[in-house]
Amino acid sequence: MTFWKILIILAEGAGYTILVTIAAMVAGLAVGLLTAVLSRLHRKYVDIFLDVYKYIFRSIPVLVILFLVYFGLPGIGIRVPPFLSMVVSLGLVSGAYLAEIFRGAMAAVSNNEMMAAEAAGLKRTQIFSHIILPQMFRMSVPGMINEFTSILKYTPFAYTVGIPEIMKAAMTLAAMTLRGLEIYLAAGIIYFVIYKGFIMMFAAVEKKFHIPGLLVE
Amino acid sequence: MNVFLNDLIAYWPQILMGLKNTLLLMAVMSITGFFGGIGVFYLSISKWEIVRKWTQSYISFFIGTPLLVHLFLMYYGLPRLGIHLSAFTVCVIGFTLNVSAYNARYLMTAYRGLHKSELDAALAQGFTPFETFRLIILPQVLRLSVPSLTNQVIQNIKDTSVAFLIQYPDFFTQMQEIAAVNFQFFKAYMTAGLVYMAMVSVIVVAARKMERQIALPGLQT
Numbered sequence: 001m002t003f004w005k006i007l008i009i010l011a012e013g014a015g016y017t018i019l020v021t022i023a024a025m026v027a028g029l030a031v032g033l034l035t036a037v038l039s040r041l042h043r044k045y046v047d048i049f050l051d052v053y054k055y056i057f058r059s060i061p062v063l064v065i066l067f068l069v070y071f072g073l074p075g076i077g078i079r080v081p082p083f084l085s086m087v088v089s090l091g092l093v094s095g096a097y098l099a100e101i102f103r104g105a106m107a108a109v110s111n112n113e114m115m116a117a118e119a120a121g122l123k124r125t126q127i128f129s130h131i132i133l134p135q136m137f138r139m140s141v142p143g144m145i146n147e148f149t150s151i152l153k154y155t156p157f158a159y160t161v162g163i164p165e166i167m168k169a170a171m172t173l174a175a176m177t178l179r180g181l182e183i184y185l186a187a188g189i190i191y192f193v194i195y196k197g198f199i200m201m202f203a204a205v206e207k208k209f210h211i212p213g214l215l216v217e
Numbered sequence: 218m219n220v221f222l223n224d225l226i227a228y229w230p231q232i233l234m235g236l237k238n239t240l241l242l243m244a245v246m247s248i249t250g251f252f253g254g255i256g257v258f259y260l261s262i263s264k265w266e267i268v269r270k271w272t273q274s275y276i277s278f279f280i281g282t283p284l285l286v287h288l289f290l291m292y293y294g295l296p297r298l299g300i301h302l303s304a305f306t307v308c309v310i311g312f313t314l315n316v317s318a319y320n321a322r323y324l325m326t327a328y329r330g331l332h333k334s335e336l337d338a339a340l341a342q343g344f345t346p347f348e349t350f351r352l353i354i355l356p357q358v359l360r361l362s363v364p365s366l367t368n369q370v371i372q373n374i375k376d377t378s379v380a381f382l383i384q385y386p387d388f389f390t391q392m393q394e395i396a397a398v399n400f401q402f403f404k405a406y407m408t409a410g411l412v413y414m415a416m417v418s419v420i421v422v423a424a425r426k427m428e429r430q431i432a433l434p435g436l437q438t
Contacts, residue, residue, distance in 0.1 A: 055414075056410075056414065058417075059371070059375070059413060059414045059417035059418070060375070060410040060413050060414060061376070061377075061378040061379075061389075062375075063378045063379060063382075063389070064389065064409050064410050064413060065410070067393075067402075067406050068403070068406035068407065068410060071402045071406070072402045072403035072406040072407070073403065074402075075400075075401065075403035075404075076403055149280065149281070152283075153282070153283040153284065154283070156283045156285040156286065157285070160382070167283075167286070167289075170289070171289075174293060179297065180289070180290070180294035180297060181290070181294035181295065181297045181298065182294075183294070184289045184290035184293065185290060185294070187286050187289075188278075188282045188286045188287070188290065191281070191283055191286060192278060192281050192282050195281035195282065196281065199281075
């Protein structure tokens with residue numbers, strides 16, 4: 001079997017890897033945005049809840065959370081299918097990190113602008129969607145790219161719950177042919193290509209929304 | 218719960234050994250990754266363009282590919298070349314390569330914030346390039362990167378859980394085994410999660426303390 005053949009076989013699993021990555025990104029973004037909205041309420045209990053959520057999901061390993069969701073929850077009567085377990089676990093973890101990134105970006109939005117918006121008669125929801133959100137997103141781009149890279153790098157865990165992605169395909173193939181070296185090397189190359197693809201996509205998005213002359217650290 | 222507690226007590230020596238292995242791996246890779254990161258950072262600001270390019274490729278490859286692939290490659294792939302490494306060795310090498318790439322990137326970010334005129338001044342004073350690196354660049358860059366570097370240590374302790382997938386008997390492996398015996402998966406993983414949270418909390422507290430200690434009064438970063 002040639003190296004090329006190995007690459008093609010493994011690439012069939014890439015579909016699932018990309019699917020899991022995108023689904024988890026969407027879930028993470030949804031959770032991160034929700035925390036951004038909730039933090040604008042400035043309610044004490046909501047803030048405490050958000051802090052606890054961020055602390056828990058940023059300090060427990062993804063693998064432990066995934067196992068808790070997939071193997072643990074059935075013990076208390078909740079059965080979660082493999083794909084959903086993966087998306088929920090990764091979504092909650094990356095949501096916690098994105099919450100922190102969004103919080104920093106929101107803090108950088110000038111207060112004067114918000115006061116001006118209020119004086120101009122904009123409602124709170126309008127201020128959030130027209131003043132805060134667009135700036136917050138722009139400033140969060142580098143952090144978001146890092147977070148999405150992490151998601152991609154965690155997707156191999158999906159094989160532990162039986163999702164037939166790249167790693168699962170590689171393990172099956174390695175068990176049959178005993179050529180682990182080439183196979184895992186090929187897997188690495190495929191992951192790297194996907195990573196580069198995502199980075200290029202983000203770079204294009206970033207360029208589209210980039211404000212000329214505005215430097216974001 | 219009582220049955221589960223009894224099991225925890227019965228398996229206590231095993232759990233303790235797992236914790237020891239987890240902490241050992243975390244400590245080793247944090248140290249090797251720290252020095253590895255400095256080494257990679259040194260190469261990435263080399264005056265040779267080819268060295269800079271290769272270093273950038275190295276960083277980009279290890280940041281762009283999953284750690285699990287590197288571990289599997291060494292653990293299941295290398296024996297074909299007649300190289301048999303223990304799970305611990307594979308973890309240390311794999312993690313060091315990864316953590317070094319990340320640490321080097323943090324140092325690079327801090328380096329970009331330095332005043333280049335300072336480096337010119339050092340060269341004009343007769344410092345050799347290596348002395349400039351050791352005495353001017355490194356102390357400032359390290360100080361600026363403390364938050365990122367300590368975050369990486371937190372990431373390290375969480376990432377040790379991956380080692381269980383190549384049969385390294387870490388803490389998570391032990392909890393896994395207990396769960397496999399009494400079928401209390403939910404409680405076992407909850408306990409594991411709480412223990413990881415506790416370990417992370419200790420590091421967070423220590424990191425904050427260190428940040429306060431090395432902060433330069435009045436220096437805004």
